[in-house]
Amino acid sequence: MTIPYRTELRAAAAHLGRRRFLTVTGAAAALAFATNLPGTADAxxxxxxxxxxxxxxxxxxxxxxxxxxxxxxxxxxxxxxxxxxxxxxxxxxxxxxxxxxxxxxxxxxxxxxxxxxxxxxxxxxxxxxxxxxxxxxxxxxxxxxxxxxxxxxRTAPAAGARLNDLRLAAVSCQAYHDGYFTAYRHLAGEDLDVVFHLGDYLYEYAVDAAGGARKYTDRKLPAVFNRETATLEDYRLRYALYKSDPDLMAAHAAHPFVVTWDDHEVENNYADDVPEDGGPAADFLIRRAAAYRAYWENQPLRRPQRPSGPDMRLYRRLGFGRLARFDILDTRQYRSDQAQGDGWQVPGPEAENPSRTLTGAGQERWLLDGWRSSQALWNVLPQQVTFAQRRSTTDADYKVSMDAWDGYPASRRRVLAGAQAAGIDNLLVLTGDVHVSYGMDIKADFRDPGSRTVGTELVTTSVSSGKDGADRPANWATYMAANPHMKWYNGRRGYLTVTLGTAEARADFKTLKAVTTQGAALTTAASFVTEAGSPGLEPA
Missing domain, CATH: 2.60.40.380 (Purple acid phosphatase-like, N-terminal)
Structure with a gap:
């Protein structure tokens, strides 16, 4: 029998069969990143x-x-x-x-x-x-x-262990210049087994002497931060700025983190070797090599994740007994360039091209093949950009984000077909990126609201990016009407906690009233459950 997603996968592989050609300057820089390692010099x-x-x-x-x-x-x-x-x-x-x-x-x-x-x-x-x-x-x-x-x-349970529950948190998007990391102070006090950071650990943008929206009056940040990151030293220093935040330090000291990146760890909306505003791939790969190296240096990652020049395998798999398996994705390093000029666009033939991929052929194959061997009750996909469809309006000429899975619908179809072929009953997608929180049902066919629900997506809001936000952003009513599979939408800062049990998963969306001032109280804005074997969100 021919499996549709295999056909599309071969098309995606053919599209990505190109080789990267570096200029002499780019090749020299890549070689420097590969050789400037312990053992190659006598420090x-x-x-x-x-x-x-x-x-x-x-x-x-x-x-x-x-x-x-x-x-x-x-x-x-x-x-x-x-x-x-x-x-x-x-x-x-x-x-x-x-x-x-x-x-x-x-x-x-x-x-x-x-x-x-x-x-x-x-x-x-x-x-x-x-x-x-x-x-x-x-x-x-x-x-x-x-x-x-x-x-x-905390160590993970043994591979075959039967657990009653697992409690995790998901965080993302912590722009230092947009506000305080108060969410992390609250997170440090939570009873958790593990924290998933879903990307935008830092931002490449300049941070002025007052710390942006923090508006320091008792200190001044050095001028070295008041420029966009481009070099290895720039990225290293920016990690130092972020990691010197006492609330972030407290969260790291309290819980083990599982990290993956999105775009701002390098540059906004980059795609593979294509920078945001265009330009030579070789030049951008030098910057990417610097960013990837600084990322590995400053995160609790293992040796297989250590980068080689501008390449770093960040996708990997973690198991927690028979209760849950986590396939951590990288949706930046291998993706096709955003279609139709990026941004929000009416989907057209370019976006619908079956050769387009968000994960790259190798990572996609790794994910789908891995699902076949999974014996976990919950198969969780920690990743970066919104997976479920988000229509901008109820009109027929609605727009969707070309940077999210909506801009790569063939890639999404292959993933969902692979989950179905593997018999994945409890698919749970964890997402960051958008500075708001969503709770959404994943539909077999988003064009038909009555189609089967095949999974659940939980989107955590930002830690600080976007500043204070609002409970109901200006487009709240439009989004809720245009996307009937969207069960929750909130624009405040905070984080998400999820309790995985043997009968259901519970999601608690936790928010703060402000991040531009310190010490805001934490509120559980909403709670939902999805039953094992019966995907779909219901109020708790």
Whole structure:
């Protein structure tokens, strides 16, 4: 039997069969990014006890990508975080680490020493293994006489474990210049197993001395931040600015994060090797290489995710017993360029072209083939851009976003056909990007509101991007009327928590009244459930 999505997949693969050709300058830059690694030069060792005269743990600690017996631990040494190199010389630094079952570290279960290499901007990635599954652990680092803050993390359950529930949060879009990260202060106090960051961890845009909408009066940010990021040092410094935020540090110290990127980690609305405003691919790939390297350096990611020049495999799979499996997508690095000039357009033949892809042929094949072997009750797709259809109006000549899955309908059809072929009954898509929260049913045919519901999409709002927002944006009534599968729409800042159980999944949309002032209270704006085996959102 011929499977339709396989036919379209072959078309997408043929479209992406082109090779990247770099200019001599671009090739040299890519080679530099690939070779400027530990072991390719002889960086001296630093005597940490003598050299570290100020606290090097100014950017906190983090953990991520939990496995049944392993978790990644991260920190960065930066006694002067707003300076190039973090205030350290180009020398290696030994960093001790330890993991315990209690906050006082009376029951240490693993310890070791890692090297903070100058080539990686003195970041540390420890893939700690040999840990008990499904357990809370505490960790810390030591460099010289300095001890880091204590972080809390949790390993994943064993592969075959039968769980009663799993509690996660989803966050996205944290523009520093648009407001405070108050959402993270509340998130740090939640009882969670894992946090998924769905992209736009930082923004490439300039941040002025007053911190934009933060309007600092008691401090001034250095002028180095008041320009768009373009070079490796620009991106490294921008991560230092974001990670110095105390609320973000608190959230990272409280929970393991699973991260994926969207566009602003490099540049707004880029597509593969095509920059936002056009220009030579080779030049853009140099910028992309810088951004990808800084991203890996500053996130709790494993060795397989370490970039090679302008390429980095970020899509990967995590399991939590038999209850849930997470296929984390990258919808930026491999996508076809946005159709019809990008933006919101009336869909036409270019957007409908079956050769177009949002994921790239390889990632799409990995996802669909992987679903065939899944034994999880909930198959969750953490990714970036809105999956369900969003019509701009009830009129026949409605527009849709060319940057979201609506601009790649053939790609969406292949994914849904693959889920159906694999017998995926409980498909749950987690989304960021749009600075609002949505709860939507995924329909077999969005042209027919009465067609079968085949999954659920939960869109988390932004942490700060878009500033304070509103409960009902100006287009609220129009969107709700034009998209009958849309069950929830809110324009405030905040985050999403989801509890996956054996009978149902519960989504709680949590919002803040303001992010341009500090300390706003958190409200649960709405709660919905979707039953296992019966997709579709209902009020809780």
């Amino acid at each position: 001296a060792a630093l005597d940490a006890r003598r050299a570290l005269t100020a606290d090097p743990f100014t950017l906190g600690v983090a953990s991520g990508d939990p496995l049944p017996g392993s978790v990644v631990l991260w920190t960065r040494l930066a006694p002067e975080p707003y300076e190039t190199g973090g205030g350290l010389p180009a020398a290696r630094v030994d960093v001790d680490w330890e993991i315990a079952r209690d906050e006082r570290f009376s029951r240490v279960v693993r310890r070791g020493t890692a090297t903070a290499h100058p080539e990686f901007d003195h970041t540390v990635h420890v893939e700690a293994d040999g840990l008990a599954p499904d357990c809370v652990h505490y960790y810390r680092f030591r460099a010289g006489s300095w001890i880091s803050p204590v972080g809390r993390t």
